[in-house]
Amino acid sequence: MADPSSMSPQEMSAEIGRLRALLTQCRAGVADCGMAVELKDELLRETRETVGLVNVIVENSPAVVFRRRSDSPHQLVYISENLSRWGYSAAEFLSGGRIFEEIVHPDDRARVRDEIEECRKRNAEEYAQEYRIVTADGEIRWVSDKTSVVRDEAGRRIYNQGVLVDFTESKRAQEALAASEFKFRRTIEGAAEGYLLMDRDLVVREVNDAYCRMLGFDCEDLVGRRLRDFATLEYQRFLESNSEAPRDGAQRRFEGAMGHRDGHMVPVLVNANVLLDADGGFLGHVAFVADLTEQKKALNLAAEVQKGLLPRNAPRISGLDVAGRSVPSELTGGDYFDYFEEPDPDRPILSVTVGDISGHGVDAALLMTTARGFLRMRAGQPGNPGQIVTEMNRHLAEDLYGSGRFMTLFFLRLDPAGAKAQWVRAGHDPALIYCPVHDVFTVLGTDAGLPLGVLRDTRYREESGDLLPGQIIAIGTDGIWEARNADGEMFGKARFKAILRQQAGNDAQAILDAVFEAVRCFVGEAGVADDVTLVVIKYGGTS
DSSP: OOOGGGOOHHHHHHHHHHHHHHHHHHHHHHHHOGGGHHHHHHHHHHHHHHHHHHHHHHHTSSEEEEEEESSOTTOEEEEOGGGGGGTOOHHHHHTTSSOGGGGBOHHHHHHHHHHHHHHHHTTOSEEEEEEEEEOTTSOEEEEEEEEEEEEOTTOOEEEEEEEEEEOHHHHHHHHHHHHHHHHHHHHHHHOSSEEEEEOTTOBEEEEOHHHHHHHTOOHHHHTTSBGGGGBOHHHHHHHHHTOSOOSSOOOEEEEEEEEOTTSOEEEEEEEEEEEEOTTSOEEEEEEEEEEOHHHHHHHHHHHHHHHHHSOSSOOOBTEEEEEEEEEOSSSSOSEEEEEEEESOTTSOEEEEEEEEESSOSHHHHHHHHHHHHHHHHHHTSSOOHHHHHHHHHHHHHHHHTTTOOOEEEEEEEEETTTTEEEEEEEBSOOEEEEETTTTEEEEEOSOOOOOBTSOTTOOOOOEEEEOOTTOEEEEEOTTTTTOBOTTOOBOHHHHHHHHHHHTTTSOHHHHHHHHHHHHHHHHGGGOOSSOEEEEEEEEEEOO
């Protein structure tokens, strides 16, 4: 006989049946052959010991072993005592005082009965069921029932025997996992954002309805295709260069454009990550994709509005040649320049201002618009540059309080007839002056001053100086000299000065164009990271 400790509950049940049959044979043998009494007694003793050992193992196992008559499904001929774990005794079932079906959950009884009957009709030798039972104290437990048929020597079905294993905790874990997966699926399917899961080669394996609607395709059109099949050329290049995603779980956020089924481009914002299992193994690339079409429309409109707020034409004042331009790093920006002409025709005065709101983007553009509105209103009233900037600071400090934002500003007032200049520097880089006659660079603004919006009661004072014929005044923002190329090298003020020197013989517009072209070529495909603004003024030129 095999080691009982290594037997399965079903094998133990079969062995018990075999030993009982052996006992019967032994008793018959004793009656028929008195000469072998001692031998058979020894065999009986050994058999009883083995059965006892098997019973001990069964009663201490997690499985409940049972045997019932095939011709009477409710008549149990054996059930292990470890049934007590559910609050019942084996005796009440073996005596007929209770039938097993009574402890099956009411909602499962009909199904269990029908499954057993179906297996009987099919003459199945083995079958498995899962159902709920109700313990003596009312607790509901899930059991796995694996039953097999026992036949006599003539092949007649005499018993059904098997094991019951309580797998409630596993079932609860499965149900919790299924509920979690269901909630996840409902969340993904109901999300307004597109969702897709890709393999290592960026082949789409799963998508949700939102992503399909975004591109106008059915799920079947997208699954199995590479993401690049629907991307613009620029976006394809980005995907190829980033296909080897970081393994540290860091999220990647980027913009791109995808091709819609009808041919138009859909701007998208992608939040992507690498999905890893508990051991760090790769599961896939996962991405959530937002359609930026409406946001882009709004931004384009905002950019058009902001562009309309900047001067359309340079002022035409005798003795001054002026050109200005502002290019945001995004659709909208926080840089600002403007011109203010005083209405005295006999002595034309031009004020030029260049400002830079900290940061860039929509929020900076909104603050710039606020600053522009107040400055235009205040510049049209009497007052010197120091008074104008002081009152502007008081106004901005109230608007920017607690935001961490500020604005740098350079305000320059020019009197070409009197060859005089007045200026205020509020935290901005000083204006750069180049004199081609002496080939000398100087700066306007020895007093840096605080940026606007930092301290409400700050008072600003103007400085003044003379204008010399041929001088070139350049007022820019740090987006010029702090522009970086792909190697991280800055454009720098030395290059800026070199262009002013090289272009000094040209008009203000040509100088301006040369600076912007030099910056564009320098940064290359890296693009500018900050807004770029510049005003160039040649004194002594004609307008």
